[in-house]
Amino acid sequence: MNIGVLKEAKEETRVAVTPDVVDALKKIGASVIIEKGAGEGSYFSDEDYKKAGASIQSRADILKKSDLVVSIHLADGASLSKIKKGAFYLGMFQPAVNPQVIKKLSSGKVTVLSLDAIARITRAQSMDVLSSQATVAGYKAVLLASTHLTRFFPMLTTAAGTITPASVLIIGAGVAGLQAIASSRRLGAVVDVFDTRPEVKEQVQSLGAKFVEVEGASHSAAAGGYAVEQTEEYKKRQQEAIEKFAAKADVIITTALIPGRKAPIIITKKIVDRMKAGSVVVDLASPNGGNCEYTQHGKVVLTKNGVSVIGHQNLAGSLPSDASKMFAKNVLNYLKLLVKEKKINLDLSDEILSSTTITHDGEIRHKLTLDALGGSKQDGKKPAAKKKA
Template structure:
């Protein structure tokens, strides 16, 4: 069976398959084909792929000759038209954020798997692209904030006096938030963290952060590891608590997303205007509207001396390791399709496969996407 890895759009530096997973894919019985220059921005040359055993082909050859096509971002309609209807396409499609685009992609007839719909169960951890890429995002968000901050992060005692440490407020203690805590603490900042799930308190404290508790949060234990919509009463309590910490914060990192919904606004205009000049907000929910009222996606806005950086694609800024992690997720995902005889089959009784197959034969089959479309 032939796997074809495509070059990503011009704004993306990552690549979906890296040379280090090609040997493992071949042992599973796959032949690997990579679009020419697909890995260049992630510092993987065509020669690196060929040395690992992959074939370098043009985009048209990949689309027509591959049984299974892989990318990170959704492919363009012209490329989708070239995929035969009996073939398979795997990507990270954000179908709950862009249901109409997903419907258009599905109309071309291929079997479509979206890696960001993988259920958050123990068996699927090694395939979870959202978690692996969130690790990169959380790390890079703090470095980005530090680079734009007007002061030092750590406490420094110098002949010229003592510099107090930066205060960092992190909203959301998922994978990205926890990595942000760890990175900010390594840089010497004092960290406060807020999350609607009280069960993450221990994890935050173990990394050296203070956990901000607000009582009355909706139970998220049955949401598959994702955040859920909160009541208006809770939102008001939440707003008051965050406002107190935002006023003292030098850096705010926001990570809050709810699948299929606009990102909740956690940092209001009033909160931004209460922060001291030279402070920085890095909003990782920018693509879904942002957690800050001033956020604009892919832009840096300066308001009352505070920088608000909207960036939902931070993994692209660390393309080599981010690509490696994504490629490992793809490898582990493909393993569940291959039996001991190296035969490829789609077992719809497998929870992971059944959840991730969002479309086939031109029709959407994912209940969440269908609900949004209707």
């Protein structure tokens, strides 16, 4: 069984498989093929991969030989068309955002496995790429905010007087939000947190932040722990509460995402226009349209009232070495479940494997992708029996 690892597009610094997991992949029965230069952006050389036991080959050879191809993002169209029929393709592909690409892969009988669709259950935590990469993004968001903020984060008592601590407002207490809370508190800031899920209140408070409750939120249980769309009445109450806290905030960090949907606008221009001059907004939802009306993806916008609104291109990729190691460990743990007796064994009765299997046997199985394509009866089929490849 050959596992081929592709080099990402030039704007992506991360790599899907790092040298430290190559030996473990070999132990489950895989020969690992790395595209030349795939690890350069993450500071892993071809020689590092060779020492770990991988072979370095061209993209064409990888696509031709691999039983399972791995990349973080979807490769370019020309490369995707050359993945061999019946092969598996693993990564973090946002299938509902890229439905036409998924449809073409399905037509070519490629089984698409997307880790960003993984079931949010305890058993899947070690494979959850959204969580691992959100950890990196939440940490780096705070550091980025601190470099743009015009004042200190911690309280300082000096001969020149006392400096009060910065006030940080965090929207969303998922993995990224919780990491942002912890990092902000380490730097000495006072932190307020909004989230539509009341069940995260205890986690927020355990990190030393204040949880701001807004009544009437739609429950997230039906969405498997992911955020859900809220009612207009709730949004209005939330907006009023956020306006109050934003007016005193030095930093706002937004993390609100809904799978398969454009990111909801939470921080309006009106809210930003009332913030203090020199304040900062870091929008982690920038790749999906942004939670702030001023956000421009990949840019820092300075508003007329002196607020910096940051829509970073790829926060996880700004710490590529560790981000790649975390992603690679997620991939390894997933493959330990997928590969049995040195063969790919796609057991669709397993909740983890079923949730991540976007296409199989020429059919699209992922509901959000089907919805994006206009709907289909395919998502109503019963899981197939165990398949081997």
